[in-house]
Amino acid sequence: MSDKAVQAAIEGWYTPDTDTPHLIGAQCDACGTYYFPKKLSFCRNPNCDGESFTEVELSRSGKIWSYTNACYKPPAPFVAEEPFEPYAIAAVELEKEQMIILGQVVKGVGTESLKVGQEVELVLEPLFEDDESVKITWKWKPQG
Structure with a gap:
């Protein structure tokens, strides 16, 4: 990441602690x-x-409960890198709560690397940069 301040892309939805983030x-x-x-x-x-x-x-x-790829650029106000590249989305059943949370998979991991039942953990990654800061969001990172 750059020397810019790091901020949550969506305030109050996740902790900004990059070592052990939580929704x-x-x-x-x-x-x-x-x-x-x-x-x-x-x-x-x-x-x-x-x-x-x-x-x-x-x-x-x-x-992972289910997954798919996003082959389309999301509409505003969402931000996608240019040039747009498809990315994986996973519906994850949380271990303790037994609820499903939908989220993007970390950059560089496509659907060909995912499978139902695969263990994942929550991480924070940059979503986009503006003039003042790097905006981060939660993503799912496959384990193992």
Whole structure:
């Protein structure tokens, strides 16, 4: 990375700690259901009428539930490198929470290197650079 300041591309969705990042979710105080992103006004569990939540750091690891490639340039406000190159996206079932989180796979890893059930961990990588800073986001990195 450059000498520019490093900032989260989406504030409040993940911890900015590049060594052990976590997605920031919410857990319903009434039933224990986990959510991501964390902004909620009521529990979406049909068996619960909870309205209070505790902010929690979600698991950093999980297993690939499904994956695909993105062969199209995302529309604004998303930012893609030029020239655009397809990238892999993985739906990952978090180890503890048993919930599925969709995210981009680290740069340089395509769908040919992925398989359902493969273990991955959460990492932070640059998404884009502007005049003042390098914006980082979460991605999934295959293990092993």
